[in-house]
Amino acid sequence: MSDDGKSPEAGDPRKLLEEKILEDHARLGPKDKFKFGCHPGVSCFNTCCSDVNIFLSPYDVLRLTERLGITSTDFLEKYTLLPVHRDMTTPVVLLKMNEDEAKPCPFLTENGCGVYTDRPWPCRMYPVGLATSKDTEDGWRGERFYFLLEEESCLGHQEAKEWTIQEWLDGQEVDAYDEWGEAYKELSLHKFFEDIGDLTPSKMEMFFNATYDLQKFREFVFGSTLLERFDVHEDFIHQMQTNNEALLRFGFLWIRFAICGEPTMKVRAEAEQAVQESLEKRVLSKKSKSSESPQKDSQ
Numbered sequence: 001m002s003d004d005g006k007s008p009e010a011g012d013p014r015k016l017l018e019e020k021i022l023e024d025h026a027r028l029g030p031k032d033k034f035k036f037g038c039h040p041g042v043s044c045f046n047t048c049c050s051d052v053n054i055f056l057s058p059y060d061v062l063r064l065t066e067r068l069g070i071t072s073t074d075f076l077e078k079y080t081l082l083p084v085h086r087d088m089t090t091p092v093v094l095l096k097m098n099e100d101e102a103k104p105c106p107f108l109t110e111n112g113c114g115v116y117t118d119r120p121w122p123c124r125m126y127p128v129g130l131a132t133s134k135d136t137e138d139g140w141r142g143e144r145f146y147f148l149l150e151e152e153s154c155l156g157h158q159e160a161k162e163w164t165i166q167e168w169l170d171g172q173e174v175d176a177y178d179e180w181g182e183a184y185k186e187l188s189l190h191k192f193f194e195d196i197g198d199l200t201p202s203k204m205e206m207f208f209n210a211t212y213d214l215q216k217f218r219e220f221v222f223g224s225t226l227l228e229r230f231d232v233h234e235d236f237i238h239q240m241q242t243n244n245e246a247l248l249r250f251g252f253l254w255i256r257f258a259i260c261g262e263p264t265m266k267v268r269a270e271a272e273q274a275v276q277e278s279l280e281k282r283v284l285s286k287k288s289k290s291s292e293s294p295q296k297d298s299q
């Protein structure tokens with residue numbers, strides 16, 4: 001048992017994996033070098049895309065749904081697993097492998113990755129991993145560093161091509177993934193989740209829809225009174241109608257407001273006034289009822 005009384009198995013699987021990796025691997029910086037090559041000529045080509053745990057971020061899901069031309073709801077149902085763990089404070093989404101014996105990734109083809117330009121962040125980064133050393137007091141994480149994953153079965157490590165970590169990252173076009181990944185990490189490591197513990201099922205669903213299931217979040221944003229109640233710039237509303245990244249950005253703001261209690265949204269003056277008037281009406285109605293009731297009693 002650990003100091004906090006939880007069993008070692010307890011905890012968010014992403015954090016547990018990261019902690020295990022930190023124990024076993026050397027920390028690398030952007031200028032550190034490694035040798036690696038992955039191409040159809042290596043005899044292990046395609047073998048690493050089976051029976052593998054790939055955690056998907058909201059941005060991974062966004063890119064893949066756009067690539068496949070399907071809704072997030074359909075994508076999540078068909079291609080993902082949503083493991084539930086008692087210590088999870090925010091959703092965990094895993095890419096679901098096919099059910100054949102070898103459990104290949106559903107996007108694997110004879111020629112390699114069938115969604116290559118939109119492949120998820122972990123597939124881009126491999127064999128380089130990214131970790132952060134420890135939580136800071138404000139809920140953000142401390143030092144960032146890289147490490148090298150060197151499975152024996154991966155013959156790419158025997159190739160002569162040399163890279164610095166930075167060259168590798170540039171070649172894999174991870175910038176947008178990194179930006180969204182950082183924003184999501186910051187959100188999911190928000191101090192609120194540490195203080196409050198588990199989310200209620202309805203708040204967990206809200207979090208999930210606003211980050212991963214943008215189809216459902218779109219229905220909520222445009223099919224409810226939300227945009228009448230909050231002051232959202234009309235350019236931003238227009239962007240959200242046509243652009244999933246804008247909608248995801250709004251989703252992060254919404255979670256910070258509706259779950260974490262941050263002032264990221266402003267209630268419209270008219271909505272505020274309507275609420276005030278309705279409250280006043282209710283108070284007046286209560287008063288008039290209570291002033292009527294003693295007369296009734298005395299009759």
Ligand code: SF4
Binds near residue numbers: 048049054113115
């Ligand atoms: S998404 Fe592409 S790179 Fe990633 S596991 Fe599947 S086939 Fe391999």
Ligand code: SF4
Binds near residue numbers: 042044049
């Ligand atoms: S095992 Fe390594 S070298 Fe082989 S295909 Fe996978 S990443 Fe490339």
